[in-house]
Amino acid sequence: MAKRRPPADFVVERDDYKCIRCLACVRTCSYGANFYDERANRVFTENLKCVGCHFCEAICPTEAILVRHNPLATRENAHWTSEAVTDIMKQAETGGVLLTSMGNDKPHFTYFDRMVLNASQVTNPSIDPLREPMEIRTYLGRKPLALELENIEGGIALKTRIAPQLKLEVPIMFSAMSYGSISLNASKSLARGAQMMGTYFNTGEGGLHKDLKEFGENMIVQCASGRFGVNVDYLNAGAAVEIKIGQGAKPGIGGHLPGEKVTEPISETRMIPVGTDAISPAPHHDIYSIEDLRQLIYAIKEATRYEKPVGVKIAAVHNVAPIASGIVRAGADFVVIDGIRGGTGATPKVTRDNVGIPIELAVAVVDQRLRDEGIRHLASIVVAGGIKRSSDVVKAIALGADAVYIGTAALVALGCHLCQKCYMGKCNWGIATQDPKLVRRLNPEIGARRVANLLRAWALEIKEILGGMGINAIESLRGNRDVLRGVGLHEHELELLGIKPAGEAW
């Protein structure tokens, strides 16, 4: 009896007194897990089909449904966890790579949660952000080492030519998610949200849908290894261009959008025939060195007449600091570092859970390296991968980042419940799907309002924390590691993070 069916991951419990047989759960489950038995006049669930997205729980008007986790009921074993055993069962059956989505869900150390912030007491005054102005506007791009001024008639003018900059009203942007990996309504929600809050969303590598063109001023266009939809109009459509080398959820791995998902509108935006697989190679086949990267950066700068910042996104890996140094020297205006907790639409589970390094360490070492080499001003650092609350943003900036990207957090604002089944394309929340029936579940008006609310809330919290520390501009927080202290971290970790342990004074 080796051939054993893996147990259901979730159990859907239904309170029969509360169930009014409205069948909303039956009608809406895209996985077909809920069904109605007319003769018994009862609603049931096939637990094996449930992915734990909690849509039925949310739609049920009487709160009759409870979706519960169903751990494998074997003998308790700290080493052979329920997940490890069920994964083996699945692979013994299929002989294939286990796919998953979203970011790393393993209890790896989150350094953000082991760092605490400072506040003013007696010797320096704290600031009340409700009464005094707080500056959190951020500019991304190459900065001059010094400013040269000249006297002109009636005043002073700036002589130094400033490189193109991205102006962010909040130091938080929406990370790259392509149209294809997420629905058009999800893209529209992020685009409108970015426009409302004066920040940027990123097209991802799927090209640019015509409905998103109007958001050009708040858009970063991406150029990845598949080069889908890339042409000179595309590069000029946004406010900046980002070259994607790697992403945190799957460092060293390309992408694959199966042919069945390449529908008419997607084929149009990606510029490939309908029904063909959209394969993004693991490397850029024209970039095998920093020198090659420089060629692409300058090719894009030429194409955009040196009017738009060009950034490079890499996954945080062991050698991240020297690589980032090379990227800055290659001419990038901003460097995006995506940590091990970064999300994705589809990735092999083994890669997502084991490859890469935590973003906190990566940003600390990159910032330090660039400072040591005297090139920190040449590029801004954008941090991505698992930013889940406003304090993470503050800590990331204190460690040396200029701004952060949020992906998963924005999707959660849109309804995502992190079921990690994006790769199936059946997202009940209308986010990671192209099925017209499911896409309409995400009303972009609601979506935009919610993501903008999230940014507004985080901005208020950031100002609150800054005020408490007696800082009135985010500029004064950047790389200011003195405001951070580590709790329960090893000496060498503290050294890499460049922070002191809690309890140690200045």
Next chain:
Amino acid sequence: MKKKKILVKEEYCIGCRLCEIYCVTAHSESKNLIKVFRYELGEVAPTVIVEEKEYTTFAVQCRHCEKASCVQACITGAMHRDNGTGAIYVDQEKCVGCWMCIMVCPYGVIKRGVNKKKVASKCDLCVDREMPACVENCPNEALVLTEVGES
């Protein structure tokens, strides 16, 4: 006074039919979802209807037409327009159940009352509530209350 209208956004209707459920509850005796289902189903029916065909679903209720055929067709004057709100109501005392209104309604949103009395039943824009129940509870804002023009 401005006229209230319910705007139907077909492109965002997810076909969950919660509008129907909340409509029934709002017009029930107990106003309680579970009690309505268990004890009062024979007494009330929804006046909002979800139309569904393949990928298209949308909720529709009385449009309170400018030129209302139901008012013109009514033989007893039960179907009438309220001059204050501009909405069309049915006076159940006057209604004799001839169903002419049902025959002439171009949207098919007037239904027979489910109780024993022969009356027509239709959307009353939830007169006793600030926000119609279907609009308030639509999870995707596919039903929106708008105010149009001067009445």
